[in-house]
Amino acid sequence: MAEDERAYQRQRRAYKALYRPAKLLMKGLLNYTYELGPRTEGPCLILSNHVTDFDPILVGLSFPEHMYYVAGENVMRMGFLSKVVTRYASVIQRIKGTTDAEAALQILRTLRKGRNVCMFAEGNRTFTGETLPIAPATAKLVKMSRSTLVTYRLTGGYLSTPRWSTHRRKGRMYGAPVGVYPPEEIKKMSEAEISALLARDLYENAYDTQAKAPVAFRGKALAETLETALYLCPKCRRIDTLHSQGDRFFCDCGLSMTLDEFGFFRGDGLPFKTPLDWDRWQTGEMERLAETMGEEAAFSDEGQTLNRKEDDHSLTPLVTGTMALYRDRLTVGDLAFPLRDLRGIGLIQRQGMVFSTADGDYAVTATRLRCVRKYQTLFEFLKGKN
Secondary structure: OOHHHHHHHHHHHHHHHHHHHHHHHHHHHHOEEEOOOOOOOOOEEEEEOOOOOOHHHHHHOOOOOOEEEEEEHHHHHOOHHHHHHHHHOOEEEEOOOOOOHHHHHHHHHHHHOOOEEEEEOOOOOOOOOEOOOOOHHHHHHHHHHOOEEEEEEEEOHHHHOOOOOOOOOEOOEEEEEEEEEOHHHHHHOOHHHHHHHHHHHOOOEHHHHHHHOOOOOEOOOOOOOHHHOOOEOOOOOOEOOEEEEOOEEEEOOOOEEEEOOOOOEEOOOOOOOOHHHHHHHHHHHHHHHHHHOOOOOOEEEEEEEEEEEOOOOOEEEEEEEEEEEOOOEEEEOOEEEEHHHOOEEEEEOOOEEEEEEOOEEEEEEOOOOOOOHHHHHHHHHHHHHO
16 A cells, blocks of 8 residues: 555545544633535535634534645644654645745645545635735646645634634634535636635624624733734834733823623723724735835844744744844844845744745744734735736
8 A cells, every 4th residue: 555545545544533522622711613525426616614623523513524724834743742643643844924826736645535624715814804816826736736626714723712812712703614525516707706715605703703603712911912913003103012911901101991792892091992993904004114114124023033934844043133123124133135135024823924035934933922913014015016
């Protein structure tokens, strides 16, 4: 038996053995309920929105038959856990912040073998409760797959485990298939039509859902480390002056509020009701900043270590110093990367940042709390100008 087939059979057995324990664990941790997915003729490509670190398990519960998962390359840098994942889980790796052609080819090869594949179409977890834009290349992949497309939506996940938080809340989570599209139906659709379909089926806004049917998500320190998502104060218009403590979120300028168990801000004279509203505003400010930037850095963070990713997934430290974003370059210490050479900036967990150039892949790490979202957001507006 070929090594690929042996690994496949081993991973199928592990998937089956872990199914019931995973069901009990997700019910206990997240109060998760779900609907079973459809049985399809031939392999299916399952596309879901992305709201928690548990999403592969959550979606998998709806599909008792074994499937492969597309995951960020960073899963290979988790020590012993990475070895377990490699041996017992079927993972197709992709590099965050890039359009990974090799991952796309691996997905197509896997489907051609008759095996199911699950992918989180946004390529990243939401920081503020709303489904992120889906790259047009995803529609092209769906078109090329010649497989049944199953769209899947998770709700309640953002408020259960906000990406910016270190604390889990107990509320209610739910997952279910949204649409099933056979290969012959996909064949008749244009890539634009597929993109529109994905945007519709996978869209979730945690605050719209709360407004319709409020659910309390109870936990401790509800606002703590929210400054890793929100970085621009609406009162003083300064960056990196926001802080959190327990349920309280505040700025050096005196702006202060609390975050309640329903995910909404509470306080007098507040400019925004939700982190999502706040983020939409600060994103607009970043777009305006991209149009008016001069020669000075937009912002910077001290004590950042630039690492090069090696072929074995390890990180080699290159330099430690101040990281800064200018209108035409990103610098870390005495190293500079022209923005025109960056293929993209990706985010890992709350504070990890990665980017790629033609010369290699890099990760920026730090020991202190800071917000790297601002680099990714401003870069997206600047990249068309370089």
